[in-house]
Amino acid sequence: MFFRRRPRVRRISSDESVCDVPIADHSSWVDVLKQGNYCPIIDFTTGSKVTGPQIPVFCSTPLQFFQLFFTEKPIRKIVSETNKYAANILAIKNISKYSIWKTWTDVNETK
Incomplete structure (x- = not known):
């Protein structure tokens, strides 16, 4: 599994120029399985509810x-x-x- 690395947020003080802040390379992919910081699969269930559109039977036009x-x-x-x-x-x-x-x-x- 691969996820894009989140960009790091850095506050810029009022005396710093935006151009002085280095721009990180956000185009590289990170293997989260190797780093071990991925979310496990969450089991999702609707219980006894029916999924999908619930269209009344009288709707025909x-x-x-x-x-x-x-x-x-x-x-x-x-x-x-x-x-x-x-x-x-x-x-x-x-x-x-x-x-x-x-x-x-x-x-x-x-x-």
Whole structure:
């Protein structure tokens, strides 16, 4: 097993220049098995708990997964800001006849 040696910390007094402090070579690797200062393997157990994602069985749509992380309040804010942005684009831009913006409809919490 090889680990990078930790750089030694040296306080620099206010009358010393940073350039006066020698820079150690941190690119060399150290065999920690030879030095005997490595951490032993720690046995890790979760006990009776199931590992991995705990996804409820009712989650089958992207919206349901999204709602696991966002409550109704931020979702309403996202919907509101999205609709404001679209209204602004439609109001200030000269949209061509075949632009995708011509098909825009406001979004709601279920879209």
